[in-house]
Amino acid sequence: MVADRMLGDPRRGHPVAGFGSLAHHLELALYAPRRRRGAAFTGALVAGTLGIGGLVERQASRRPAVRLLSTGLATYVVLGGRTLEREAHAVATLLEAGDLPGARLRVTHLVGRTPDHLSADDVARATVESVAENTSDAVVAPLLWGAVAGVPGLLGYRAINTLDAMVGHRTERYREFGWASARLDDIANLAPARLTALLAAALGDTAPALRAWRRDAPRHPSPNAGPVEASFAGALGISLGGSNTYDGTIEDRGRLGDGPPASVADIRRATALARRLGWAALAVVSAGAMVQAARSR
Known part of the structure; x- marks a missing residue:
């Protein structure tokens, strides 16, 4: 976690990225617009x-120093909190400088919506929504799965999340x-x-965060x-959601x-x-992991 915050x-x-390249080549070999192919x-x-x-975990199970290093390295590899923050701040800097075209282009690093006609506030909303969702996907979820299942949990979760980002879209090609x-x-x-x-x-x-979560x-x-987005909206005292355009398709996400x-x-x-939430999540899952370890003795 510290390495991710320092280095990104x-x-x-x-x-x-290497896993994504492998997945791309396997997709080319297996693709067909059928659920069975996608499941395979x-x-x-x-x-x-x-x-x-699992192999890494077994090899390191009797060597505490190796297990510490392998788990730490796997955690660093799958976390993305620092990079997410850098990308969000890059968009903010462009908007603060009045460079709306640049901000529209940069926000595509965070979201998949069509940026051509986004206003400055639309770009800001897209960025905040991405920060909220990806704090869950790229920080809290890896930490939780790592605490529950060690290195297999860390790597397995990142594989699942990466595949969803690659092919889990409601487009004609990937719907099935x-x-x-x-x-x-x-x-x-x-x-x-x-x-x-x-x-x-x-x-x-x-x-307001709990109310927005329950209601919206x-x-x-x-x-x-x-x-996640509803709770962030309430916690920050703002509103998120609304209509987004993805490759010509309009999707209404409500307010x-x-x-x-x-x-x-x-x-x-x-x-x-x-950032505060990431450290809080680390404290929560670490405490849970220690309790789990104590009970298993």
């Missing part, structure tokens, strides 16, 4: 990653082929998303992004929260909340 993702040779694709990659993680990846990612993020929403409420404006989260099409629409100033507030 390596710019070259990132193992997750997802199953092969996730099972292979879990197998590698990506179905298994999307559903598996939904399952893997059920607990982490709700822990993220709870921590956001605890660290921000608690009552069901309006979001994602069962996991909904609670999340009761405050004014997100603005440029809210990006850095969101990343500050996300």
